[in-house]
Amino acid sequence: MSIAAPAADSVEADGDTLTRIQPDPETDARVRADDRGHVFHSWSAQALIDPLPVAAGQGATFWDYAGNAYLDFSSQLVNLNLGHQHPDLVQAIQRQAGRLATIQPSMANDVRGELARRIAEVAGDGFEKVFFTNGGADANENAVRMARLVTGRRKVLSMYRSYHGNTSTAIALTGDPRRWPNEPADGSVARFFGPYPYRSPFHSSSIEEETQRALAHLEQTIVLEGASTIAAIVIETIVGTNGVLVPPPGYLAGVRELCDRFGIVFIADEVMVGFGRVGEWFAFQAFDVEPDLITFAKGVNSGYVPLGGVVISDRIAAHFDTVAFPGGLTYSGHPLACAAGVATFEVFERDGILERVRDLGSRVVEPRLREIATRHPSVGDVRGMGLFWAIELVKDAGTREPLVPFNAGGTDAAPVTAVAAACKRDGVWPFTHFHRMHIAPPLVISEDDLVRGLDVIDRALSIADEHAAR
Template structure:
């Protein structure tokens, strides 16, 4: 490392530690990596260490670092019209809304833009409450919907615990998760049926006439990459129809190609009333999210004013790389390559790891979105680290992560799982190399098994 580079690294660290307040962290106990740059599926630090980004940062960098088409779109828009308020019509805002509507399920023509996924879920709930005149919202225990007031109340994972002081209209339920079934199921068919029976009982006991919406991540993201079993989402749709409840599909993490579909809901047998999105719509180059609104709900607001808005709703600098995203997806066959790489490369490699490593309890996923669930004991399925582990309790996962980073892969960890979620533009060569690093790092996890 040159003297100049060392000075830059030191300055970045000093400024960060002195002035940046980081999310979800005890500030004195973290040491953020100074990142010097990135390209494609990799990024690097000031010391010259390069990492394959197997988490796509926060599963948002679908088209990778510094994609030239997205960068050019931001630059060109900034030179033409940097911003305009949302009450005015704007060409790239309207074009992106049209493009989103064209790939959404039939009967979805309107898009409300937000600055990110949490706001998208906030506003979807607001729409559902206004539409139904009801207040309660049902969400899964294994879920993450954002950290703003209503979104964190909807969230099931432990990040809610210290923040559960906002929206008091949330009721939680168990979703399907055969590997750790709350319903003692032994088959995927049983799990789907019993999870639906549990949800129906929750609805009946809460009072169907009090429930505005059910919000579900189409594929549960951070909390496990839980792919819904056959018939489950269609069953949710049926329960919502029966009781006049709005079905919200949270596609913030899995929309725009993550599992090889424009919207993940396209891979399953159900149709929601509202679809929330963010992240992959423009790979996070400028903050953007939104709600795709079914015609029947949009019609409610033809004459009744919608009580909500944002200064930066549909910001041109965010919408421009969104439009470019559609162009890249279609030109480069992104959806097709995600499906191909997922089934031909990732799944066989992970199945082989599951056979080889005693620390692997289960692998699951689709496209370029997979989870490896790590255990101490395959027979009892005891997690490699306890639920919500921190400090010394989380050491085995920390050791696994260190081994992956030493091999040049930046992993995505949550509790006792590592997720496989690289940029959708990753080359097959890099994907195979990264999976090889994960395979070797699992040798470290194996050392903690019984």
């Protein structure tokens, strides 16, 4: 039996027409039963979870079947850049499905070609080709494959604080604890410490010193691992899930210089921060640096249909002019996904999304978070760009002891779990990871909703304050 669309009506609030979902306990129970009976969820102990049945979404808001509305302050998995049910994206998919639902990747397709051209244009000079994948993990897999084939080397370097996906090489590249139970995977990966001024692994006393010491550490790692064995360095331009770590001035330029000096391919993982998240088409463009390969997914079409890819520098693309690239996917550049991607570009350009993100980030989010930090003893640091920020929670601002331990779970994570629960009760769905809260709403969120969400987080942090030294 199919499930009908939830009943809804419209209400007026502050001059805006908003959707209100009517409670539907019968459908809620049926969705829960099907999910718990048959869906095997990722990253979870199956008997210990209770997923929320979601009835509908619109813009920056989604509803459950009880009629509760939540501001989506995580953009789901930091992918819903243009929000829920954006009419332009929905219509683009509908039109494409009515004309040509799918075609194999070895054939030419109009929306696939147009999206590739548009992506190459915003990537900048020196990028003309795009290889499409189904998501971010296989984008990173294929970028590493390209680097290995071009250099004739095998080893890849990545950061400890990183996430690059859940396929074989991507999970080996990942630095966070999700890698641990998946080992051994690709054995040709070595890790290094990236810059983290608030918790400097190099005992730095200034931002400038952090850059200098982080680059010296990376150079030493290259030398000790054997520069002649290293195909690529993979870096999240701004580290995402593992902290919203914005690289200090000069760091990425220094990585570029090291790659050039040692003949190493620089891969920028832009899966989370690309396509407007920080107010740039690609985040590396805010740091005056140019990688060799750019991986993307998520925001390219807000995940309406799965899509990812690799933007390939001309130098690397030329290697495959007469040498076959040994890789491909049945759904590479799927027309429905690409149609939504083309529509994304049109919305960004028409509505000034990049400018909007920069404005809201600098005028609304940053000053509010810095003000929040002055009032809450549990807030050790705030950092970010555009509409991508982290609040780092601590037990003691002096010692910087995290509010919960690294990789905490169960009762150890209770203080942060309680903060998240308070946000949800107040109508905001937050993004938390270990001892941090991340701010990552859809880029189309209204300023009023953005302020309201920050107000909710401000109030919820009083719970964290109860566990912090004063």
